[in-house]
Amino acid sequence: MKHRTLSASVFATLLGATPVLAQDVVLALTNAVNTLDPHQSASVGLDLSVLSHVYPSLILRGPDMALHPSLATEWEAVDDTTWRFKLVEGAKFVNGEPIDAETVAWNIARVTNAEAPTRISSWFTPVTGVNVISPTEFEITTATPYPALPAQLSMFMLLPPKWAETHDPASETMSGGAYVVDNVSPGDSVTLSANPEYWGEAPPFEQVTFRTIPETASAIAALLAGEVDFINKIPPSELARINDSGAATGGSVSSTRSVFIKFNTEKAPLDNKLFRQALNYAVDKEAIAEVLFGGEAELSTCQVMTPAYFGYNPDLKPYAYDPEKAKELLAESGVDLTQTLEFEVPTATYLQGEEVAQAVAQMFDEVGVKTEFRMMEFGAYLEKYRKAHDLGQLSLLGQAWPTIDADGLLTMFKPGDQYSYWNDAAFDEQLVAGNATTDPEEREAAYAEAARIMCDEAPVVFMYAQPATYGVSKNISYTPRGDDWVRAFDMAPVN
Structure with missing residues (x-):
């Protein structure tokens, strides 16, 4: 399978962008940026969204959910364990460092260094190395088939190697993308300006500001007052008010993000399968979807994947709301x-x-x-979740994977993964089988079985897919997307 470059004008149209620099744009985020190092974050709707304006990627996923060329003009699977890529010529970072095959090799080596793992190292576990053929051509080799690699690379950004040797990417940046960082106000905002030396199409806005506005009411007020141009994660009940305002429009699209109650099965009593199943029967998911989301939230069908994912199991049905059944299982569990x-x-x-x-x-x-609530800021939750590996017995969690492939999302429940908190050998066996072949039918069958096992073992309370709600000012046009990316190049000024 070979992918070739699109013309710049076609690519710009697909991304909803325009090469004409115009007005500034202000985008609201619900949480502050945690790091400026793109290899130390997997938060697509937060850190990676901001950094995608600053650092280049080989491939981009557009609002149409398709993969589009960026640095890579072509890519193809040479065999089951080799992918070959061709790059644009002449791309550079602002400091003059080339963005070439050697740069790609250095970045891949950084995230696959077992002695200094990064947050995203697990994405590249199958990768064994990079073979540089020329400045504009290279191959990535893998120990096992990795059919989702191009999709995974759409969320992988490149740092300048020489610069990174003497600077801290967590708190400093050196742009190779469409924008440069002008100012970072911790906890408040990040301001970017168009990179005059950018190797690609000119970005649609001269300046992009990301503002942190955690409170929904404040975000809506800022949108209606013209202080920001984009907000998301709006309660569906507020969309009508936004549309009636005359100042902005609101809407929603189907999301790839599933929300669930995560169980830490490493802590009792969540190591008890009957107890976990009981909690699934105890929750009225339909009532939550109807009352809190006005029917906009799609119920999870006993799996964390939505129908958009490769590997989704269409035969699974949700746990019914049955409090009496829940009580029976609780009694049987002995908890x-x-x-x-x-x-x-x-x-x-x-x-x-x-x-x-x-x-x-x-x-x-x-x-x-x-239960007893422990409310915490998202950064503190991530510290417990990832670094300390000490989640509470129950927690509210939403997860998606921009590859839109079971290979990514289900791996977050794989035994040994830092995010799993669940150890099931039969589930792992199916993941291994799905990752061992490039045959779509074999992969799909393995992942569907993995989803079935997960449904029965219930390491979460399966809830719903979070609707991707948004509000945009009348000054911009926006192509909505359901995969969390918040990017100015999905928008364009309204002339």
Whole structure:
């Protein structure tokens, strides 16, 4: 399978961009940027969205959900374990360093260095090396088939190697993308300006500002007052007010992000399968979708994948809301119901997340399971989740994977993965099988079986797909997308 470059004008049209520099644009984020190092974050809707304006990627996924050329003009699978790429000529970072095959090789080596793993190292576990053929051509080799590699590379950004030797990418930047960083106000904003030396098409705005506005009411007020041009994670009940304002428009599209109650099965009583199943029966997902999301949230069908994902199992059905069945399983589980379970909820992170958590806690209480909320800022939650590996017994979590492939999303539950908190050998066996072949039918069958096993073992309360809601000012046009990216080059000024 070979992918060739599109003309710049066609690519710009697909991304909703225009090569004409015009007005500035202000985009609101619900949380502050955690790091400026693109290899130390997997937060697509936050850190990586901002950094995608600054650092180049080989491939970009457009709002149409298709993969488009960026630095890479062509790519093809040479065999089951080799991918060959061709690059644009003459691309450079602002400091003059070339963006060539050697640059790609250095960046791949950085994230595959076992002695100094980065946050995204697990994305490239199958990669064995990079073979530089010429400044504009190289091959990535893998130990096993990796059919999702091009999709994975759409969220992989390149740092300048020489610069990185003497600077800290976590707090400094050296642009090779469409914008340069003008100012970072920690916890408040990041301001970018168009890179005059950018090797690609001129970006659509002269200046892009990302503002941190955690509170929904404040974000909506800022949009209607003309202080920001884009907001997301809006309660569906507020869309009509935005559309009636005359100052902005609001809407929603289907999302690839599933929201669920994650169980830390490494802590009792969540190591008890019957207890986990009971909690699934205890939650009225339909009521939550209807009351809190106006019917806009699509119920999860006993799996964390949405229908958009390769590997989705269409035969699975949601756990029914059955509190009596929940009580029966709780009694059968033998768990001491006098104990109180810790329920961690990251604030200002998921659409109406706090309200969802409260509703779930009430439903747990109705079947005799007591919980205690521990509200925390998203960065603190990530510290517990990833670095400390010490999640509470229950937590509200939403996850998506921009490859839109089971290979990415289900791996977050793979035994041994830092995000898993669940160890199931049969599930792992299916992931291994799906990752061992490039045959689409074999991969799909393996992932569908993995999803079935996960449904039965219930390492989460399967809830719903978060609707991708948004509001945009009348000054910009926007191509909505359901995969979390917030990027100015998906927008254009309205002339």
